[in-house]
Amino acid sequence: MNTKRWIALVVAAAILGISLVINSAFAIFQSTLGTGVDDLLATAQTDVSEEVIEDGDFNKRIAVLNVEGTIQDTGEASALLGQTGYNHGLFMEQLEQVKNDDTVKAVMLKVNSPGGGVVESAEIHDKITEIQEETKKPFYVSMGATAASGGYYISAPADKIFVNRETMTGSLGVIMQTVNYGKLAEKYGVEFVTIKSGPFKDIGNPTREMTADEQAILQEMLNDSYESFVDVIAEGRDMSEEQVKKLADGRIMNGRQAVDAKLADDFGFEEDVLAALRTDFNLEDAQVFEYGASQGLGSLFSMKLNSLFGKDLESQMITKLLTENSSPRMMYLYGEK
Known part of the structure; x- marks a missing residue:
């Protein structure tokens, strides 16, 4: 193993160690100071900020929301380790703000995502349909x-969908993938021992081939999610x-094909979508603002890690490997996670 790889491994281990120390510190603070710390941490990590994009009437506002990256709930560990992509908890909080803020009269949802988890x-x-109703x-x-698979799923209830001619969309369906590394383990003399309470308890076990009965069970689950997608x-x-x-x-299809298939309404960039909202709903003088995350404890720690490790690709890949949940799950997803 060369020097660069050793450095990357040490960096990854250091990141993991730091996150464990911080989690332990938080636990000590919580047990010592009580629920007040819970409130402080929740405020620090989940506050939603607003940035005005175009000045206008504050009582008639257009909110801009962003879905960027894979739609999945990655949990607190990934936030501490510097993830800068999609944050499910924060986005759901933004939708709740849209619902409760009477000054918000319309929403532009920007979607740049290959999809993600069926649950998310x-x-x-x-939530979008609830707000609309x-x-x-x-x-x-x-x-x-x-804006494919789950990226289209979340777009479907919109009053209008705008695409670029080169937008990659479609991929309507469900997928579940797992890895079978049984033969690789056998090659290196690794033996797995599984003790289970029932024949399907280790369904999706990556150390052996899947049986026909197991495939049938999973296929039925996927079919149910597929029918929900169709609906x-x-x-x-x-x-x-x-x-x-x-x-x-x-x-998959491009934007032109999506419009032809009636999966999208028109062509346009962000400024065209805003102009359409203004015209269609008498919001010519509306203020336009964009939701974001305030600089809480999680985001500040993320910034420190990013400044420390920079753009080293190998370190990022190892960190991702250490923190991602590798269990098989159903996904509305195009491409790889």
Whole structure:
């Protein structure tokens, strides 16, 4: 192993050690100082900030929300270790702010995502429809380079969907993947011993081949999630189930194909979507603002780690390997995590 790899391993171990120390410190503070620390940490990590993009009437505002990256709940550990992508808890809090803020009259949702978890995607979809039904606030979606699978799932209930001609979208369907490294382990003399209470307790075990019965169980689960996806598109796009299923075979498409297939309404960049919202809902003088995260304890620690380790790709890959949940799960996802 060369020097660079040794350094990368030491860096990864140091990151893991630092996160464990911080978690331990938080636990001590909580046990010593009581629930007041819980409130402080929650405020520090989840506060939502606002940045004005275009000045205008504060009582008539357009909120801009961003879904950037894989839609999944990665937990606190990834936040401490410097993740700068999608934050599910923060995004759900932003949606709640949209619902409760009477000055927000419309929403532009910017989506640049290959999709993600079925649970997280469904949670976003349901929250958007709840806001629409209870407040009548319109949602316009501006799709970026990629808005596929779960990225489309969360876009489906929007009043209008705008794409670029080169936007990669579609990939309507569900996928679950696992790795079988049994033969590799056997090659190196590694033997796995599994003790289980039932024949399917270790379903998806990566050390052996999956049985036909196990595949059937998982396939039934995927089929249920697929039908939910079809229903979401049919309702959001006012299409029949038959029309949706002709498109929901996992294929990807560009923006032009999406408009032709009636999965999107029009072409446009972000400024075009904002202009359409202003015109369609009499918001010409509205203030436009964008939600973001305040600089809490988690984000400050993230900044320190990023400044310390910079853009070293190998360190980032090892950190990701140490912190990601590798268990197989159903995903509305195009491409790899």
